[in-house]
Amino acid sequence: MSDERSVRLVVGLEVHVHMKTRTKLFCSCATSFGDPPNTHCCPVCLGMPGVLPVMNREAYRLGVMTAMALGCTINERTKWDRKHYYYPDLPKNYQISQYDRPLGEHGLLEIETPAGRKAVRILRVHLEEDAGKLNHAPGGEECSEVDLNRAGTPLLEIVSEPDITSVEEARAYCTSLRQLVTYLGVSEANMQMGHMRFEPNINLHVAEHGETFATPIVELKNLNSFRAVERSIAFEARRQLAEWDETHRTLKAAGKTTRGYNDDTGETFVQREKEEAHDYRYFPEPDLVVVTPEASWLEELQQTLPELPLAKKDRFVREFGLGEYDAGVLTATIEMARYFEAVAAASGSPKAAANWVTQGLAREMNERGVTAESEADFPVTASHLAELVRAVESGTINKQAGDKVLRAMIDTGRTAGEIIEAEGLAQTSDAGDLDRWIEEALAANPGPAADYRAGKKQALGRIMGHIMKASKGKANPRLVTERLEKKLSE
Ligand SMILES: [Zn+2]
Incomplete structure (x- = not known):
């Protein structure tokens, strides 16, 4: 029997993504952010009695598109269910969600980790409505205000299997998902606006004395940044192991505990014990019909899926002979990929175009704190950059002059x-x-010239230096070298 013990982190992730629709999921109120409280509400999203919800087709389309891109099986029949709970920020006290018939099931998301690519299985993808927002202690008052502008906003919930085994993989999963939904254009995925929220389910598999034990699963609620995902999982892994040791390994995996996360302390804290699906008393939503998408509609939608991030990256490596790293930079956002392909096509030199975009242009954008998330983020247009690439590739100007020209292009337009x-x-x-x-x-250099003729090839550098200086750097170095070598061998 061995005293060696091994601890394996096991994480599954539930991710909520705001779908980019003009209106809410079951009423025609606008989806908005930052407007005065309770200015985008109607009897439906206020939960008044006697009102009837109507499904937003666009939210449904965006949700199915995402499920397809995740390789899910799309259910031929999907339905809506009421999930009951006391929600201070959702006045009807149930959320319309999808219980046993989600949009899609059994997909995969491929992520890149330091150890290579890994496929994380997707359990299910379903749509539901978001709740409103509570504003605690406004102006120092001992009360909370509720803002229902967000109540009813379409949320796509993507649930993974517990395939994630490290903090790095958890981060890679979350960033890959964000990259995917922005490629698809189904969500703005703006983290500051809370368009993505993460709920990891975490436990440890502890193997010792030839047996494996599982610590109770903890679900962390409402994380809204990649950093919070990483830090909270790392904290929870340490806490669970300490608890396992303190309780002398008697802790039983009974139900799931819900914990919150405090970003200031980096610690998690208990919210609710043992929450089970039957606590929610799900039942079919009687006011909404079952959705049965037509096969032809689904086929058409499948056709509209864009090339996905990793497929694009692989193609850039294959087609343009780029390195993995550069291909990753150039496919980080779909806007970056589009921009690069436009420069590559217009310049006729994909490799040189890749260098200019990942080095010169990326450096200038970094200095200005800009990330490529829309066409307007690029300081020069693709056709203008292509003109510069052509000027350098054809020898009209050299590389150093090219850098100078790029800065002048950005500064002056x-x-x-x-x-x-x-x-x-x-x-x-x-x-x-x-x-x-x-x-x-x-x-002016008889010595080096004689040396070169005597076989010391490096003597050419001295003569070249003289020429570049005399020409103020304007002599085309390739042509000069050719002519000089010819002259010296006469
Ligand atoms: Zn409404």
Whole structure:
């Protein structure tokens, strides 16, 4: 018997994503953010008696699209259920959700981890309505205010199987999901606006003395940043192991405990003990009909799915001969990928285009604190950058001049051609000029010239240096080298 013990972290994630619709899930109130409280409400989302919800087709379409992109089986028949709970921020005291007939089931999300790619299984994808928001102790008062603008906003819940085994994988899963929904255009996925919320289910599998024990599962509620996901899971793993040791390994896995997370302390705290599905008393929503999408509609939707992030990354490596890292940078957002492909096509030099976008342009954007999430985030248009790439690739200007031109393009909005012309940056390829500079350099450097002829090839550098200086960097180095070598071997 061994005293060795191994501890394995086991995490499943529930992720809620706001769908990008104009109106709420069951009424025509606008989905909004930051408007004065309770200005986007109607009898339906206020939960008045006698009102009838009507399903938002667009929310349904976006939800099914996401489930398809996750490789889920789409249910031919999906329905709505009431999930009962005392919700101070959802006045009808039940949430319309989907219980036993979700939009889609049994999918996969492939993530990239330091150890390579890994497929995380998706258990189910369903739609539900969001609750409102409580504003605690407004103005220091001993009360809370409720804002129902958010109540009824369509939320897609994506539930993974417990396949995640590290904090890094949890983060990769959350960021991959965000990348996926933005590629699909189904959500703005703006983290600051709370468009994505994460609820990890965490426990440990402790193997010792030839037996494996599972600690009770803890569900963390309402995390709203990737950092909170990482820190809370790391804390919970430490806490569960300490609890396991303190209770002398007698802790039984009985039901699930719900805990909250305090981002200031990085610690989790108990909210509710033992919550089970039957506590919610799910039952079919009598006011909404069963949804049975037509096969042809589903087929059409499948056709509209864009190329997904990892497939695009693999294609960039294959088609353009890019490295894994660059391909990752260029597919981080769909806007970045589109931009790069436009520069690659217009310049005719995909590899050079990749270098300019990942280095020169990315550096300038970093300095300005901009991430590529919309076309307007790029400081120069794809066709303007392509013009610069062509100017460098054709030898009109050298790389250093190119960097200078790019900064000037961003600062002034002028094109590469205009700047090269105005600043006189174009390299000289004129044979007469080149030969004149070569003659001068040879006359001024008889020693290196003799050395080169005697076989010391590195002596060429001295002569080249003289020529570049005399020409103020404008001599086309490729042509100069060619002509100089020819001259010295005469
Ligand atoms: Zn409403």
